[in-house]
Amino acid sequence: xxxxxxxxxxVWDGRVPVCVQLASxxxxxxxxxxxxxxxxxxLSYFPLVMDKVRKHFLRLISSDLQEAxxxxxxxGMPLKWHYPVGVLFDLHCGGASLPWAxxxxxxxFPEQDLIRCPTREVVESHFMSSLKEADGLKHxxxxxxxxxxxxxxxxxxxxxxxxxxxxxxxxxxxxxxxPEEGFKFIPFRLHSPSQxxxxxxxxxxxxxxxxxxxxxxxxxxxxxxQEGDRVVIQGIEVPHDTPLQWLSEHLSHPDNFLxxxxxxxxx
Amino acid sequence: xxTISYEEFKTACLEFLELSKKFGDSWKLRSDIxxxxxxxxxxxxxxxxxxxxxxxxxxxxxxxxxxxxxxxxxSSDPAEMETHNTTHFTTYDYHIVYSxxxxxxxxxxxxxxxxxxxxxxxxxxxxxxxxxREQILSNKWxxxxxxxxxxxxxxxxxxxxxxxxxxxxxxxxxxPCDAATLRTYLICWLSMFGPPVGxxxxxxxxxxxxxxxxxxx
Numbered sequence: 001x002x003x004x005x006x007x008x009x010x011v012w013d014g015r016v017p018v019c020v021q022l023a024s025x026x027x028x029x030x031x032x033x034x035x036x037x038x039x040x041x042x043l044s045y046f047p048l049v050m051d052k053v054r055k056h057f058l059r060l061i062s063s064d065l066q067e068a069x070x071x072x073x074x075x076g077m078p079l080k081w082h083y084p085v086g087v088l089f090d091l092h093c094g095g096a097s098l099p100w101a102x103x104x105x106x107x108x109f110p111e112q113d114l115i116r117c118p119t120r121e122v123v124e125s126h127f128m129s130s131l132k133e134a135d136g137l138k139h140x141x142x143x144x145x146x147x148x149x150x151x152x153x154x155x156x157x158x159x160x161x162x163x164x165x166x167x168x169x170x171x172x173x174x175x176x177x178x179p180e181e182g183f184k185f186i187p188f189r190l191h192s193p194s195q196x197x198x199x200x201x202x203x204x205x206x207x208x209x210x211x212x213x214x215x216x217x218x219x220x221x222x223x224x225x226q227e228g229d230r231v232v233i234q235g236i237e238v239p240h241d242t243p244l245q246w247l248s249e250h251l252s253h254p255d256n257f258l259x260x261x262x263x264x265x266x267x
Numbered sequence: 268x269x270t271i272s273y274e275e276f277k278t279a280c281l282e283f284l285e286l287s288k289k290f291g292d293s294w295k296l297r298s299d300i301x302x303x304x305x306x307x308x309x310x311x312x313x314x315x316x317x318x319x320x321x322x323x324x325x326x327x328x329x330x331x332x333x334x335x336x337x338x339x340x341x342s343s344d345p346a347e348m349e350t351h352n353t354t355h356f357t358t359y360d361y362h363i364v365y366s367x368x369x370x371x372x373x374x375x376x377x378x379x380x381x382x383x384x385x386x387x388x389x390x391x392x393x394x395x396x397x398x399x400r401e402q403i404l405s406n407k408w409x410x411x412x413x414x415x416x417x418x419x420x421x422x423x424x425x426x427x428x429x430x431x432x433x434x435x436x437x438x439x440x441x442x443p444c445d446a447a448t449l450r451t452y453l454i455c456w457l458s459m460f461g462p463p464v465g466x467x468x469x470x471x472x473x474x475x476x477x478x479x480x481x482x483x484x
Contacts, residue, residue: 082415111385115413115422122388125408132429136368141429187368195301196420199367201273 007250011234012164014042016089017099020053020072026106028062037099041162042086042234043254045127046072046079047117048160057104065106069118073103078110081117082126083191084253090232090261091191124156127255131155134187134256135174137201138248143174159254167254174256175249181205182245186212188258190221204245214247215240217260228265233258269436270370275449279372280308280363282450290471297362297418305418309362314465316355316380355381357394361466363457364417371431372453374460375416375423388413391424391464399463411464426460434459 021035036053040046054070061068072079074092079102083091093100109116117123131152135144144152151170158167177183182204190198198221204212218231218240230237234251244258252258271279287294287310297307362375378386378394386394391411395403403410409427416423435456443452458468 080415112421115415116387121408122412125412126414128409129412129414129427133366133368136366136370141369196416196418198302199417200304201367 004250008168009164011251012043012167014086014234015039016042016085016093016235018102019099020102020104022057022060023073023103023105023107026061026065026104029060033057033060040085042084042089044085044159044162045083045123046081046085046088047120047123049085053104057106061106068106069109069116071105071109071114073105074100078113080114082115082123084255084259086234086253087191087259087261090235091193091263094230094232094263095235120160127156127159128152130255130257131174134252137185137187138174138177138183138256140184143176147173155254171254171256177245183248186244186248186258187252187256188217188244188248188260190217190260190262192222192262193264202244204243204248211243211245213241213243214238214260217244222262224264225262226265230261230263230265232261232263268432269439269442269452270432271372271443271449271452272370273365273367275443276365276372276453277306278446279443279449279453280306282446283453284308286450286472286475290469292469300418302418305364307362307364307418309360310466312359312361312466313356314359316357357381357386359465361461361464362416362423363453366428366431369428369431371428371435372456373428373431374426374457374464374466375414376464376466377423385422386424388424394465395463396465403463424464426464431456431460 016039017037018040019035019037022033024032027033036056038049038053040049050070050072057070058066072081074088077092079088079092089095089100115122115126132141132144135141147170151173154166154170157163158165158170184203185201186204188199188202192198200221202212202217202220206212214231214233218225222231231240232238233247236251238247238251248258284294284296286292292310293312294308294310297309300307358379358381360377364373364375365371366373378391380386388411392404392407395411409429411424411426413422414425415421435452438459439452439455441448443449454468454472457466458473461468
């Protein structure tokens, strides 16, 4: 439907405001350097959008850190660059105070917590793995395996260069299914604070043909929940009676996963 | 295509753990998994650095003693003891976890220098032994990378599971159907994915196979 395609475009264009400052222990200048402000696409990954920030800070750090990998931290937590920007934003900031304040570090890389990302190839490889996983769940991997590698490349370049049409020309194939059946399983990750994200097998239809909703998923896999807790997808508190098949087709990230953020009410 | 369900994976692991106990091997259930539905078995191993030395004696099952025996054999001159004290070891921690998306087991691992520092991906690629280099490195970004452990949520190296089902089907055409054949499935899988990253499977595991499958298919 045309209006549903508009939703795809709106999701694609989502941005979050970020303000990056340099970690004081890495700063080589007498006065605190200016922070760097930028709007970052929700659907992208930090290593793809932080080149300018890195260059901005390079001249302000000591010479022995020039080759170091820059890593980001939000309120004391190292940011997992391999999660989409929007997911990290919803989990760590949630729009409580804007812009989202981040600190850029060039030393003491937390190797227990963060995957190394010295080149863009690491991001590409991670992105392709996620696509294969998602298609494994949706179509037993049949669609992604049968694609030519130039199609894989087009997905990646579409994401890197913010080209909606280029990306969706191929991605629509990964979103194909018969209206009666839907995907085999819905690729999702349920993110909660302080634990590894949950992944499970969930079908879009029950045995008696009823459409499975977000409410069903939360009931099954969210162990504790109380008033005031928020469940956020793409920065939106989605109605819980929305069918998972529809959510998977329209609110997934480019990695084809539905990233669901559970944000408990702070006591 | 040879895939297994999560329940079958659990059975295969528990059977495998029994064998490990029997042979004095050190596979254990991972106890720090928050997800109550997440099963992970793991094994820690120390390998001499410089070259990823394959454990020479495959027939023995006293695996922990092997490295000591190798050292004793090499050193006849007491003056050489000093060099042995500075021999560097790489510590490997191998994890077997289930892949929901591919319905097969997956091998994750971490590796640390004796200094305690984690190996880089380049170190890991460098450490792939001669026999498997071509196979892994011809498509390194699609075979062996650093990723997030699905149950621990921390960085681990992973051998990609994309081709697992196809590979196992070539060796085990009959799908597993009982505890014994599921155990065989896991051992077969491990014998393919372990060696490229330094994990050898002693022959005693293979000697334990039933001569006939109990399945009627």
